Amino acid sequence: MSSAWVEIDLNAIAHNFEEIKRAVGHDKKIMPVIKADAYGHGLVPVARVLEEKGADFLAVSYVEEGIALRKAGIKIPIAILLGIIPEEIKALFTYQLTPIIYRLEIAKKLSQEAQKRRTQISVFVKVDTGMGRLGVFYKEAISFLKEVNHLPGLKIEGISSHLALAETDRRFTQKQFMRFKAILRAASQVGLTLKFNHIANSAGALMYETGLSVIRPGLTLYGVYPVRSLRQKINLRPAMCFKTRIIYVKWLPPHVGVSYGHTYVTTKKTRIAVIPIGYDQGLFRQLSNKGEVLVQGKRVPIIGTICMHLTMLDVTKLDKVDIGEEVVILGKQGNEEITADEIAFKAGTISYDVLCRFGRSNPRVYL
Ligand SMILES: Cc1ncc(COP(=O)(O)O)c(C=O)c1O
Incomplete structure (x- = not known):
């Protein structure tokens, strides 16, 4: 058994997919975002569940992710969110991947390759409606679409477009939706049929009534809420738990420093438990003297500085603690739960970062 592991509940992902469908309406098409190893939950196992549940498309960042999915036997369409470079064009045809394009030079190269192979390739055109990141600026979208067409x-x-402030600014988000829909109207006026158009991430899909037929959720599939108020609307189940075991327990007298820099000094007789993980396993160093974990279904504090592979807990309040006992860093134990949001808040980051980091730094066990 590893010193630490993440448990992935694939049934929770299937449940969340169903819940999202229920909340947005069964007529909507879904393009789950499974980049970054499905936010740390494992690219292929998550893709298999979503394909089986009836996802219409999958979205990843890189061509390599798309190739891995095809090699694993995934059949449904796969979009490459980041766009592509010329060296990747052949692989798109070989593995039947759908690139997102926003540079004419790439579009022309794709066209040349398609003609050489006497075939056709599907593409999405990425439009920047207010994210200020990838994509053709929305005012130039129609002329770009015409050229590509x-x-x-x-x-x-x-x-395709992406929302910048879906969780925090309704007015600006509505503006992005309006710009997106204006492009669709203008495109239809010049005779372009655009059937599969997507802009809404989890928050965009669940907090707005847009009339658009495709959504592109990530975070909610993994059971994490983009905003608290959505708990009223949808019942999500977190799919990831992060666990380890105690390797050492001892009593320390008062006035003793714990770990590097002695950032914690005992004030009374203190029982500490040591766990064999640290920032190498993704445990944010910012949780030193701030974070809590679960032992025997109770919250206990992390004391002292988190090391590379060692972290100390104050377990004085527990009656009896044994070496080998399970410790939950993320997830439920008994009636207590530590959420990705709680960790993110204490570490000064976002829940996405917590999931990706724990998932990529530890072996995964599927339930
Ligand atoms: C282009 C794009 N679409 C959709 C998503 C999914 O967003 P969320 O995880 O907030 O649902 C992301 C996430 O970062 C993204 O970058």
Whole structure:
């Protein structure tokens, strides 16, 4: 058994997919975002569950992720969110991947390759409606779409955009939706049929009534809420737990420093438990003297500085603690729960970072 592991509940992901469908309406098409190893939950196992549940498309960042999915036997369409470089064009055809494009130079190269192979390739055109990141600026979208539409061998499936402030600013988000829909109207006026258009992430899909038919959720699939108020609307189940075991227990007298820098000094007789993980396993160093974990279903504090592979807990309040006992860093034990949001808040980051980091730094066990 490893010193630490993440447990992934694939049934929770299936449940969350169903819940999202129920909340947005069964007529909506879903493109789950499974980049970054499905936010740390494992690219292929998560893709298999979502394919089985009826996802319409999958979205990843990189061509390599798309290739890994195809090699694992995933059949449904796969979008490459980040766009592509010329060296990746052949692989798109070999593995039947759908790139998102926003540079004419790439569109032309794709068209040339498609003609050479006497075939057609589907693409999405990425539009920047207010994220200020990838994509053709929304005012130039129609002329770009027209140019791409003239290139032989390319089939524009639809347009794609991304929301910058879905959780925090309704007015600006509505503006992004309006810009997106204006492009769709203008496209239809010039005779372009765009069937599969997506802009809404989890928050965009669950907090707004947009009338758009495709959504692109990530975080909620893994059971984490983008905002607290959505708890009223949808019942999500966290899919990841992060666990380890106690390797050492001892009593320390008062006035003794614990760990590097003695950032914690005992004030009374204190029983400490040592766990064999630290920042190498993704345990944010910012949780030193701040974080809590669960032992015997109770919250106990992390004391002293978190080391590379060692972290100390104050377990004085527990009656009896044994070496080998399970410790939960993220997830439930008994009636207590430590959420990705709680860890993110204490570490000064976001829940996405917590999931990706724990998932990538530890072996995964599937339930
Ligand atoms: C382009 C794009 N679409 C969709 C998502 C999914 O967003 P969320 O995880 O907030 O649902 C992301 C996440 O970062 C993204 O970058």
